[in-house]
Amino acid sequence: MAYSDRELLARLIQCEAGGEGETGMKAVASVVMNRVHAKGGEYARVGQGSIRNIIFQPYQFVCASETENGAYNPQNIYNMRPEAIHYEIADWAIAGNRLPEAADALWFYNPFGPNCRSRFPSDVGYWYIRIGDHCFYNPTNAYYDT
């Protein structure tokens, strides 16, 4: 059975940031919804305002794919068991709320170390803040040319 947007978002939140606590999960939810409502650039063009399109855009969220680098990725949204907190955060984000620290963020990643890259994924994003294990990046002007 296909998942609804709310279900997809709740599972993605749990998969990507389940161990980051409520703030970390809200930050990830904010990134996803920022992409959904992007005013321009790649995410506006590819997503077209659809949560499903954003989550399943290829090579964006590892959790949305069952394979990674050719091998099976067990940490994916289909293996998740979302709980009330994940649905609450999904509803919170869909309703338009954003974590203030991640109000403009379009990218995040886990550096698995103490230092965040200054740019991610490339010149289109500059490092803004670190929340838990995730570094968050806001769009530069170059992003809107993608």
Added chain:
Amino acid sequence: MIQNYMEQTDWTQEVQAGPRSSSAPMQPMQPQQEMQIRPWFPQEPQASQPSAAPEPAGLDMSCPMMSCQHSPTTNAEAYQGSLKSLLSRNVGYFIVATFLIGSEDTVVWQGILHTVGNDYLVIYQPDYNRYISADLYSLKFVEFHNTQSIPYFAGMNQWSGSKT
């Protein structure tokens, strides 16, 4: 409450059982393929060649045989070739439906296709435990995502996490 999705609505069966017009043109047909429901492409020979897209194991996007290959001659054939009939055949699946509001704006409703009426359709949203009725004539696009799984059944409290 949700009824059994496997039941056809009565008036649909009435239409299908209606008498065919005696002036309906005969179509060349291979007897062994009589019960096969496949999309018919004029360029391909009628022999059992695999169609370009794999036939989904649940959704019924094809046209009932002999009903969509020519201009309809009966009301039954005309109905089988309609959007209403296509939706009726796929009740029970999760859909994302886009409606046109006014001349430019669109609104999207997603959920399980529950009922198709004469000029309305009903969508059930398990996440919010509500039914939404919508104007069938404003419907522009419908996305069917679970192309390989079974429809939603009333007995399920939550779907079991299948891929599609």
